Each structure stands twice: as C-alpha cells, then as structure tokens.
Amino acid sequence: MICSVICPSKRSDGKGVMRGFAGIIVARWSNAWRDVLFSSIAGAVAWLLSQKLLGHPYPVFAAIVALVSLAPGLPSHARQAVGMLVGVGLGILIGELALAVGSSMLLLRGSVATFVAMMLASSFGLGPVVPIQAGVSTILVLVMGPQTAGYVRLLDSCIGIVVALLFSQLLVTPDPVNLIKQAARKLLRDLGTGFSSSADALARADTSAAQAAMDKFSTAHESLNVLASSIGWARHAARWSLRGRISAGEINELAARYDRRSIRLYANALLFGEALANALRKNEAPIPSGLEGRVRDAARLCAALASGTTPENLAPAPALPLDTLPQSWRTCMDRLIAVEAALCTFAATASTGSQ
Structure with a gap:
C-alpha cells in the first residue's frame, strides 16, 4: 500500500526533474549554437x-x-x-x-x-x-x-x-541598432495586442476577456526582458566591436530612448489591464462612454510605433468626467491616462530621433 502511494509520486517527480533538466540543456544550446x-x-x-x-x-x-x-x-x-x-x-x-x-x-x-x-x-x-x-x-x-x-x-x-x-x-556581429529596434517593436506589438483585446472586452463587457487581455500584458514581460538584454548587448558592442563603434552614437540614443521608458510603459499597461479586469468584475456602473475608443487609440498608437511610423497629432485625449464614476472605473481611467502619457513620450522621442 505504501509503495502504491509513494512510487507514483517519485516517478512523477523524476519526470518533472528530467523535463526541467532537458529545458535547461535546450536553453543552453539555444544560447550557444551560434x-x-x-x-x-x-x-x-x-x-x-x-x-x-x-x-x-x-x-x-x-x-x-x-x-x-x-x-x-x-x-x-x-x-x-x-x-x-x-x-x-x-x-x-x-x-x-x-x-x-x-x-x-x-x-x-x-x-x-x-x-x-x-x-x-x-x-x-x-x-x-x-x-x-x-x-x-x-x-x-x-x-x-x-x-x-x-x-x-x-x-x-x-x-x-x-x-x-x-x-x-x-x-558575425549582429547589427546592434536593428537589434534594439526589433526588440522595441516586438514589445509595442505585444502591448498593442493587449490594448486591442481590452477594447474588445469593454465592447462586450466581458470579464473573462478582460482577464485574458491582462494575461497578454503579463506575457509582454518577456519582450521587455528581450529589449533590456538587447540594449545591454548593444552597449557592449559599442565598446568592443568595430561595427558597434561605428554606430555608437545611434546605439546610445536608442538606449536612452527605450531603457526606462519601456519599463514605465509596460508597468502602466499592466496596471491598466488589472484595473480594467477589476472594474468589469465589480460591475458597479455602466462603462464610461469614450473609454473603449481611447483604449483602441492606444492600441493603434502602439501598432504605429511598432511599424516605425509616428502620428503627427499627439494632443492629449479629451478628459472624461471622473467625479461621477465609481472608484474602480476611476482607477481604470487613471491607469489609462498614465499609459497615454507614456505612449506620447515614446512617440515624441521617436519623432525627434527620426529627424
């Protein structure tokens, strides 16, 4: 009886250890093969x-x-x-x-x-x-x-x-400038997908869809890590490789543009997704009018920045009445305003850098 209880767990633990070990080996091969x-x-x-x-x-x-x-x-x-x-x-x-x-x-x-x-x-x-x-x-x-x-x-x-x-x-030295740009565009695309899903959740007032959108924001953390690694590698290349030294000025400019701003944008997007899921779950009042459109605008701005284009009109979105809203929706709006400010900063620096 004891063996029938203990042995299966040992076998399952052994399989888990082997899978973890195999995953580590594959990750090391992936890093080393090039x-x-x-x-x-x-x-x-x-x-x-x-x-x-x-x-x-x-x-x-x-x-x-x-x-x-x-x-x-x-x-x-x-x-x-x-x-x-x-x-x-x-x-x-x-x-x-x-x-x-x-x-x-x-x-x-x-x-x-x-x-x-x-x-x-x-x-x-x-x-x-x-x-x-x-x-x-x-x-x-x-x-x-x-x-x-x-x-x-x-x-x-x-x-x-x-x-x-x-x-x-x-x-065999990758282009450090393209490396940073590709990582930044991947992060923006992932965040844009999250905002688009959030807008769909608002349109249907669907709590489960809002939770799925928040999960998409969470998944974008991997892209944020890739961007941070790309910036670190590019800075190293600017110091130790000929190709990097040639592009050192542009590398430093891109690193300054994306380093902290990307963290701020990701954090605000994740907080917005959490606030939206919480507001829909509480269902305290009707969804504020105009909120869905502003979320879709955030998604479109992410897509535009990811494609390398910058909208000319970066004027702040019209303010929505917050005093009459319940606290859950007020928090959601505050998070969205922070997202919009971070995106406008991204767009402004991208426009300045492209000139």
Missing part, C-alpha cells in the same frame, strides 16, 4: 589559410586560436583574441630565453620559465587566457623546440587571431 557554429567555421578557415599562406601542413595552433577566441560565453571575442596573441608571444619569448640560458635540469628550468611567463602575463589584466597561453607556449617551446613550437606557433596564432577578429568584428 557562437559554436561560427567558431567551428573560423577554425576551418584559419587552418586553410595557414596551409595556403604559410605552407604549414598541420596548422593546429591556427585553428585552436580561432576556436578559443570565438568560444561561446565570452564577454568579448576581440579581447579574447588579443589576450591569446599576447599570451602566445610572451610565452614564446620566455621559452626562447630559457633555452638560451641552457641547463641540464629541464624540469626545474621549465617550472621557473613557466612561472615567470605566467606572472608577466598576469600584469596585463586581459583575463585568464593570457597567463594560460603564456604558460602553455613556454612549455611547448622548451619541450618541442623553437623550430616546431616557437616561430611556427606564433605565425599560426596570428592567422587564427586575424580570422577570429574578422569574424567577431565584422562578419
């Missing part, structure tokens, strides 16, 4: 270029440097590539000096040379890849000799770094 793909392509390109240009039959280091520089999860591929070059060059230099000193105690000489190379590499503050590469290059020079691991490794590394910089700075 960088993995391009790092693999860059490794192959670096290998072929080193073979064709330098005549090296097996340019392992060229492919490795390109792969490591473009690996997923790095805050800056360019910084990683520069760090690789500094680490390899410093390690080769220390290894050559250690060979020039000469000693029969290879292990002691290698340990001292590796320590010196990694300590010097730590001085640059370019991340852990620099001392790692410095230590590895020093050991390779001492063990394999400068003819195999010194000058040859440095040339292959230069090829890999050039390919990595070409990929990270130009070929």
Whole structure:
C-alpha cells in the first residue's frame, strides 16, 4: 500500500526533474549554437589559410586560436583574441630565453620559465587566457623546440587571431541598432495586442476577456526582458566591436530612448489591464462612454510605433468626467491616462530621433 502511494509520486517527480533538466540543456544550446557554429567555421578557415599562406601542413595552433577566441560565453571575442596573441608571444619569448640560458635540469628550468611567463602575463589584466597561453607556449617551446613550437606557433596564432577578429568584428556581429529596434517593436506589438483585446472586452463587457487581455500584458514581460538584454548587448558592442563603434552614437540614443521608458510603459499597461479586469468584475456602473475608443487609440498608437511610423497629432485625449464614476472605473481611467502619457513620450522621442 505504501509503495502504491509513494512510487507514483517519485516517478512523477523524476519526470518533472528530467523535463526541467532537458529545458535547461535546450536553453543552453539555444544560447550557444551560434557562437559554436561560427567558431567551428573560423577554425576551418584559419587552418586553410595557414596551409595556403604559410605552407604549414598541420596548422593546429591556427585553428585552436580561432576556436578559443570565438568560444561561446565570452564577454568579448576581440579581447579574447588579443589576450591569446599576447599570451602566445610572451610565452614564446620566455621559452626562447630559457633555452638560451641552457641547463641540464629541464624540469626545474621549465617550472621557473613557466612561472615567470605566467606572472608577466598576469600584469596585463586581459583575463585568464593570457597567463594560460603564456604558460602553455613556454612549455611547448622548451619541450618541442623553437623550430616546431616557437616561430611556427606564433605565425599560426596570428592567422587564427586575424580570422577570429574578422569574424567577431565584422562578419558575425549582429547589427546592434536593428537589434534594439526589433526588440522595441516586438514589445509595442505585444502591448498593442493587449490594448486591442481590452477594447474588445469593454465592447462586450466581458470579464473573462478582460482577464485574458491582462494575461497578454503579463506575457509582454518577456519582450521587455528581450529589449533590456538587447540594449545591454548593444552597449557592449559599442565598446568592443568595430561595427558597434561605428554606430555608437545611434546605439546610445536608442538606449536612452527605450531603457526606462519601456519599463514605465509596460508597468502602466499592466496596471491598466488589472484595473480594467477589476472594474468589469465589480460591475458597479455602466462603462464610461469614450473609454473603449481611447483604449483602441492606444492600441493603434502602439501598432504605429511598432511599424516605425509616428502620428503627427499627439494632443492629449479629451478628459472624461471622473467625479461621477465609481472608484474602480476611476482607477481604470487613471491607469489609462498614465499609459497615454507614456505612449506620447515614446512617440515624441521617436519623432525627434527620426529627424
């Protein structure tokens, strides 16, 4: 009897854990696949270029440097590539000096040379890849000799770094300006859908439809998160990528336009949806005349901003009499007025930015 009660729950818990684990793995793959793909392509390109240009039959280091520089999860591929070059060059230099000193105690000489190379590499503050590469290059020079691991490794590394910089700075860097604009338009479209559904709920005085509209506002939070991530990535690109530096002025302008205003707009829309559902649920009085039209106007303004057009007339909507309304509808109107103010600010800054 005990087994019949406990075992099913264990099985169901196990399935839930497996689904959660599978979801985490899929999310990680989704975040990493793009960088993995391009790092693999860059490794192959670096290998072929080193073979064709330098005549090296097996340019392992060229492919490795390109792969490591473009690996997923790095805050800056360019910084990683520069760090690789500094680490390899410093390690080769220390290894050559250690060979020039000469000693029969290879292990002691290698340990001292590796320590010196990694300590010097730590001085640059370019991340852990620099001392790692410095230590590895020093050991390779001492063990394999400068003819195999010194000058040859440095040339292959230069090829890999050039390919990595070409990929990270130009070929595979998304347009940060379009990234912000697309995320902002997606948020506006989602909010516009919520306002349109709210207007339909008002037309039918349907409480369940108002609740569904509020759920659509809640769902738009994911689009808000995407916009925040896009702004953060674009700011990073403006600092660390060539394509971003070229568009740095426009990136900063878009980030300033959407960063806080998008949060304000989303919060007001969500509060309006909640207030509307509450007012319809209480059913205290007839729906205020003109409310449905103003909600539809908000939906149309969201759609217009999402499509990249800005209405010329941004005059405030005519005031509705609030004194005679019950508190639930008065709260709903207050939330709508806040939404309209946020949308007008959005539209005004978009119009200024497009001029």
